[in-house]
Amino acid sequence: MKAFVVKEYAHPSKIPVTLDHPEPTVGPDTVLIDVYSAGLNFFDILQTQGKYQTKPPFPFVLGAEFAGTVARDSPIPPGCPLRPGQRVFGSAQGTYGERVAAHVSMIQPLPDTLSFDQGAGLFVTWPTSYEALVGRAQLKAGEWLLVTAAAGGVGIAAVQIAKALGAKVIAACSPSKMEVPLKYGGADHVVDYTKEGWQKEVLKITGGRGVDVVYDPVGRVKDSLKCIVWGGRVLVVGFAGGEIEKLPLNLVLLKHISVIGIFWGSYHQKNPSRAVEVWKELLELLSSGRVIPVVYTETYTLDTLVKGLDDLEKRKTWGKAIVRIREQPGEKAKL
Ligand SMILES: NC(=O)c1ccc[n+]([C@@H]2O[C@H](COP(=O)([O-])OP(=O)(O)OC[C@H]3O[C@@H](n4cnc5c(N)ncnc54)[C@H](OP(=O)(O)O)[C@@H]3O)[C@@H](O)[C@H]2O)c1
Incomplete structure (x- = not known):
């Protein structure tokens, strides 16, 4: 698959896009996601250089936030309410790739009112x-x-x-x-x-x-x-x-x-019941249209991701800067 793969520590500007990186495999309680959009974060720039607290083993795919669909061929863990094809958003290591494996606790359903671009920067902010x-x-x-x-x-x-x-x-x-x-x-x-x-x-x-x-x-x-x-x-x-x-x-x-x-x-570990409440209230608010996630006007692709990270590093972007990982036919915000 096409992905932004870090094979050794370097500034993002020195890292080329890889066209044939192996697809991720699922572990316990994880599902495969077809990534449509991914959120850019300042810590991505630190992570490619080994200056961030999370240091995955080489080679690793960069990116931490996604919006996409549960892959049609993904195994679904027993008792997990997700279904293949469902629109979702969340967080996982490796979202600057066409597919990512995400833990079910780090996935939320994407409200129908929101586009993949809007969903890609929601999970943390x-x-x-x-x-x-x-x-x-x-x-x-x-x-x-x-x-x-x-x-x-x-x-x-x-x-x-x-x-x-x-x-x-x-x-x-x-x-x-x-x-x-x-x-x-x-x-x-x-x-x-x-x-x-x-x-x-x-x-x-x-x-x-x-x-x-x-x-x-x-x-x-x-x-x-x-x-x-x-x-x-x-x-x-x-x-x-x-x-x-x-x-x-x-x-x-x-x-x-x-x-x-x-x-x-720290909420998922320290106060999981409050995390559940926050997500419930927040998804209701997001679905109501009273709040609308703000996406930076320039949208990047995997081929222009380095420019996106450079714009972020130079403090040019505002709202959430997004990288489009896949074509999104017919996909747009309904608000
Ligand atoms: N506590 C938590 O649980 C939690 C969760 C998420 C994020 N955070 C933290 O919150 C902070 C902001 O995150 P974010 O996602 O909003 O980041 P962001 O989208 O990159 O925005 C950061 C903003 O900070 C301002 N800024 C001021 N001095 C800056 C500098 N020297 N370099 C870069 N930006 C500077 C910039 O706005 P102006 O140009 O207008 O000054 C920039 O737009 C980060 O430190 C992040 O780690 C904390």
Whole structure:
């Protein structure tokens, strides 16, 4: 099969597409997926170079998120509700290939309302943002939320989910992306957080009060505390800025705030019953059309995947960047 195969550690730009990689085989509790679209992630670039925590043995196919169909010739484990041909999305190692073997616990049914492109970037970003806002920060209708990197994968999902919850959203992002959270996320306001003193704009928008909740996937918590309300909540989601942020605890005390972590990847092991609830609620929300996954306008193929990863590395993309693995006849978003 055609796939992006890593045979030794190298930057993605040095890796050619392989045309005749063997198809994966299934193990216990796994099914074969015909991959249609796959989501690009920054950690792919780290993984090809051996700089990511997950180091599969060589040769391995790159890619971690997919949308596709359960292969017609896939074995189905006993008791598994999946059926051959079913549209699904999920996560597995090796999604930049025409077929991938995925564990049944890492597969969800793809709502009819969503295209493969929209489904390919859902599996990690959307439950992370949903559980962060709903389960962890308990965001309420009418509250002010500040989202940093609001045009990025988890950020734009957070903006949409918060709007669906009835919150008022201030999106912060770099200047070239400011239209994205407004146009695709429904944010109420957007600020350029690369500008000195951007927090004053947030204070002005909130009538001098500050936001109730900060959602931060970048490492801009300390900056954001200049525009949080006394007693506010801060969600620590990630460190896209490249450094693990350190926070002086006197600020936590003086601002009387709660700093809340979210690690969605641990839920299946640490809190599986909540993971089931989150997926149920999220799939209902996604099916309702009140939220719509945002796909970056340039779609890549296996032949242009290196350009996609380069665009991602250079911080050009927004929403979820997608690589089309197969032709998708008649397949388009129904929203
Ligand atoms: N806690 C969890 O369970 C969980 C789950 C998923 C992801 N995450 C983490 O959340 C973070 C964001 O993930 P994502 O999927 O939203 O990523 P993404 O789509 O690549 O977006 C990241 C955004 O961060 C901003 N950014 C600021 N400084 C940056 C820098 N130095 N390099 C690159 N981007 C920079 C960029 O927006 P601007 O150009 O507008 O600044 C970029 O669009 C990652 O650190 C990821 O590991 C955590």
